[in-house]
Amino acid sequence: MDVKRDIRFRVYLSFTGIVLLAVAIIVKAMMIQVSEGKTLRAQAEKAHTKKETLLPERGNIYSEDGTLLSSTIPQFDLRVDFKAINKDTFKFYLDTLSQCMAKLFGENSADNYKRQLKGAFQNQERYWLIKKNAPYYQYQAVRNFPLFSKGKNKGGFIAEPRSKRVNPYGMLAYRTIGLWRENADNIGLEKRYDSVLCGKEGTRIIRKVTGGTWMPIEGSEVDPVNGRDIVTTIDINIQDAAEHALLDVLTKNNCQYGTAIVMEVKTGKIRALANLGRQADGSYWEDFNYAMIPTEPGSTFKLMSLYSLLEDGYVTINDNVNAQGGVAVFGNQRVVDDHHGLGVISIKKAFALSSNVAFAKLVNQYYHNDPMKYIGHLQHLQLNKRTGIDLAGERGPTIKTTKSRSWNKVTSLPWIGYGYESLITPLHTCMVYNAVANNGKMMKPYLVSAIQEYGLPVQEFKPTVLVESIGKPSTIRQMQQAMRAVVEEGTAKGIKSPYYTAAGKTGTAQVADKGITYTDGVRQGSFVGYFPYENPQYTITVVVRSTPHGAYYGAVVGAPVFKTIADKLYASHIGGWKAQADSLAKQMKLVAKKSTGDHLNTAMAALGFAAPAVTGWNGIVNLQPDSSGRYSLRKTATVKEIVPDVSGMGLRDALFLLESSGLQVSTSGNGKVVSQSLPAGNRIVKGQKIHIQLG
Structure with missing residues (x-):
């Protein structure tokens, strides 16, 4: 009897404890729901959602004739999450992917890229760097590579965009135009008109979904306002x-x-x-x-x-x-x-x-x-x-x-x-x-x-x-x-x-x-x-x-x-030059050096003069003065078996003439031709080499 009573007591005690625990859980749940629910729900929402800043495009700076003086170009850090890629899928695309990377970047061989990719996959790296600061054309190419074209969830491809401010003309007017850098003490027009160029940031809400991926919530976007462009008075x-x-x-x-x-x-x-x-x-x-x-x-x-x-x-x-x-x-x-x-x-x-x-x-x-x-x-x-x-x-x-x-x-x-x-x-x-x-x-x-x-x-x-x-x-x-x-x-x-x-x-x-x-x-x-x-x-x-x-x-x-x-x-x-070639040469005291006929036509047209009658003539022409001080064009016939005289010519014309004569040309110096290793008038031997000195 004592044993049964003792067992019964323990059962009642355990049951009472379970009931009390259940009551406590219910009470606590009610307290959480009523008094702490709002705070906890906000914390849960915060852990799974966040506000993301959307950056605007910075405005460009132009000269009055439309020449681009400062602009923003997109760049991308390209990475891979190997944990998102299926093992069989990785093996299937590995060789092709390695070849594509070698061809696009040219920094390593396909075999080298293959070894790197295999090692990163085995380590299940989630943020493996493909290329830092890749230009837009490389980003476009990589996103279409085999495997990466499957996107982030299946192909593991991650592209992190960023912007780079560039001056196409380098040092030209650098202190005037300036060069914008984030969180830097900028200069020039970039600083003076920063509020105009920078635009206005936008925002969107993103939520963490299954697999830890962040996805934007539809309808939450506040689009950024791109910066305006400024047109300068600078003539480049x-x-x-x-x-x-x-x-x-x-x-x-x-x-x-x-x-x-x-x-x-x-x-x-x-x-x-x-x-x-x-x-x-x-x-x-x-x-x-x-x-x-x-x-x-x-x-x-x-x-x-x-x-x-x-x-x-x-x-x-x-x-x-x-x-x-x-x-x-x-x-x-x-x-x-x-x-x-x-x-x-x-x-x-x-x-x-x-x-x-x-x-x-x-x-x-x-x-x-x-x-x-x-x-x-x-x-x-x-x-x-x-x-x-x-x-x-x-x-x-x-x-x-x-x-x-x-x-x-x-x-x-x-x-x-x-x-x-x-x-x-x-x-x-x-x-x-x-x-x-x-x-x-x-x-x-x-x-x-x-x-x-x-x-x-x-x-x-x-x-x-x-x-x-x-x-x-x-x-x-x-x-x-x-x-x-x-x-x-x-x-x-x-x-x-x-x-x-x-x-x-x-x-x-x-x-x-x-x-x-x-x-x-x-x-x-x-x-x-x-x-x-x-x-x-x-x-x-x-x-x-x-x-x-x-x-x-x-x-x-x-x-x-x-x-x-x-x-x-x-x-x-x-100046508004309107004179013909002969009077221009006389007034400006300029003499056209020897050149091919087609190149002379191009130069004359660029200067706004009527084209001389040498169209289609790829021999040598000269502007030569006569006794009255006027200038006339003279064609100089060429014979392919004879070494031509290229003294005084520019490199482009000299190369054209010598190579079309069958000579192998090497050069040194800059400017006009001052000497040639084979004297003009010598007969050409097939495959003969000639060196021209520019100065």
């Missing part, structure tokens, strides 16, 4: 000419850095903005926007002083000034001319020869008792404020006033008068000179002409007038004449052209910034001018910083850059 051909001209002078004279600005006179559009700085290895790169950095301008500032004197009616350019042999003393400081021995000369000549003494004296003489009258003219020329160009990073200028702590009653006025104790950017200088070229109307420099969306303009930027007229017509006219004298008979007469007229001003300044003192021998040479003089189209500003004791005169480092750019602009944009 003018930019190219400016950078090459600047680079040539910097390299030749081993300078520190330089900038060249090309502004359209009537509108203020910046057609080119080149900035090149010397790197540690001696090369040059667009490393800084020197056009927006204030420096002491030197003698180009004399135009501002001349403007003040003329506008107040104190002088005319035909009045005389005593240059005192090239030396003047103010307090305990001396002003010295580069041209010694100048005495009493006209103000026009003093400007043309860039007399420091003359302009220091004139400004001091007429404004000594009222310096702020002179400073007021500089402020009227907008030299005390930023130009407002649509680029980030422009630094403010410094124009002293009598209230400035560094103002010296004896020396400040004459020193400012010939280009010191003021800090302005090359853009400021360009803007003022452009106003003179534009008969007094000062235009705001700008770089963006339109914002577009899907090829249609949504905002257009028109030329902006800063000052309707900076001075009286007589003032502007005399300033133009003085600038013309600089090129005709002054410091820049070396850039005179027989084809167009120009006006401008050279400038040279000692430099004392960034730890450099005036005694370190570092100077800044510049030239600012416009052309053609009678109907100005472009204003060009060039500023070059020398190395210690290197070449620095504006006529040496600045004016040649101006002339090279102006020559190319005149030939391509202004």
